[in-house]
Amino acid sequence: MQTRHTPLVSTTLGTARELVSFHFGAERSGEKVYVQASLHADETPAMLTAWQLKKRLLQLEGEGRLRGEIVLVPVANPVGLSQHVLGQFLGRFDANSGHNFNRGFPMPPAQALIERIGMAWSSSDAAYNARLLRRAVRDMLGEMRAKNEFESLRLTLLTLASDADIVLDLHCSLEATMHLYTSPASWPALEPLAHYLGANGVLLATDSGGQSFDEIHALLWNEVRALLGGDVPLGAPNIAATVEHRGQRDVSYETAQHDADAIVDFLIARGVIEGEARALPPLVLGATPLAGSEQLIAPVSGIVVYRASVGARLKAGDAVFDIVDPLTDAVTTVATKNDGVFYMRRAIRFAQAGAPMGRVTGQTAFRTGVLIGA
Known part of the structure; x- marks a missing residue:
């Protein structure tokens, strides 16, 4: 495991924060999986799940069972963690700007990405084109400059996830049952995760209108594919989901361990981790449209x-x-x-x-x- 510390832009004199990410497996050794927790900083169950997941990944890496690259960010919002007003934890919105930490993420425009790649697109190799697109996204994000701490946090998270095959954004709701948000395109690949988690709801939408962290990754591929047309094949879109780990008060070692184990089972079934995948438990409820x-x-x-x-x-x-x-x-x-x-x-x-x-x-x-x- 490698631990990386990425400093964030300091907004005021005398303050400095960083984003800490943990990197398992070898880069470009297989599928890349990106997992972050508590982008809404007051959604603590996700953070505890990520901590349990980190321990499992350390063990699995030590056993030589990783067949891909896994990037884990257990504390995805150190800015929001510091926001307390009269004893109340305010982790959903940036106190300076009022912006929701999980809305309006600024991905590079699809047309600019296509022009960036130029004549390098292949007319026959969809996997090659997918690699080109991921590299272009990462390069263009690297050229952006954040003006403040809030923008710096968003840009750092986007950059870490920009070339991932699978993006899991771990959250929770206020009072809730386990549920997921994902796109119809991602759902077939993510259905085993819903089984292992015991999801009691799966809400599907191609574009929910909020430009949330998980959704923009799949949306970008849809936009690029539409602009390229049928002459340039493009591999499967990024697989992305928001996982809602019940409610804010559902913080226990038992539930966090269950959820971390479910993510590991999903990655074993996916082939990112070597091992025998556990038999799929039944899905409590089939996927339904978010618009419903x-x-x-x-x-x-x-x-x-x-x-x-x-x-x-x-x-x-x-x-x-x-x-x-x-x-x-x-x-x-x-x-x-x-x-x-x-x-x-x-x-x-x-x-x-x-x-x-x-x-x-x-x-x-x-x-x-x-x-x-x-």
Whole structure:
């Protein structure tokens, strides 16, 4: 294992942060896998999973079982880790700019990448073209200059992942069951991971509208392929997913070990790690479109009393939560319109009118535009 320390741009006098990455296996020895945790810095279960994964990878490397390159960043957001206001941890948004740490990642434009490669494209070798594209992305990212710490963090993370075959971005929600976000193109390759993790929801979208870290890697390949047309073959797009390790309070050695083992099982099945892949456990719930997930909104303000547990399978018309008005004694019940799994909900138990309170998976796509929240 190699440990690399990448200094971030210092925004103010007297401050300096760095991003620490751990590199396993030999570079370009096989598929490259990039795993980062807690880009939203307050999503601690992901960080603990990455720590357990690091220990497993050290053991596997010592046994000579790595057949590819694995880059692990257990603390993907040292900037957000330092943001505490009156005892409250604020790890989702950059306090200086207000930007979400996992939105609007700046990949090089597809047309600029095509022009950068120029006449070097092969008319017959898709794998060769994939290598060309990855190298061009990395080179163009290397030419960008960050103006501040926030931009420096994003550019460093992008550069580490830019030439990876598989990108796993480990997160968690507020209160949630285990679930994943990925693209239809990545889903066939990632389905074994969902089995091993015991995912209770898999949400598919080609473009959710947020330019999140995992999504931009697959989106870029789609854009380049469309511009190249049929005359220039391009290998499979980067396989990328956001893994939601339940809720923020689900921090335990047992769950972190389970999730780290699941990632290792997936990499064994993929051939990145040598070994006998464990038999696939059944998938709890098949993949559904992100555009089919129902966003449950509080119609009034009041005390929130959840009547459905996280992970519950619901039928259309089932009550999900009540909102109690202690002044008028009114009780407003919110029910789902979907058959699906109640896969995440807010942790707060008091709602303002119009506040998003939770989500239920659904088989039929009905939403358009931006599909993910701030």
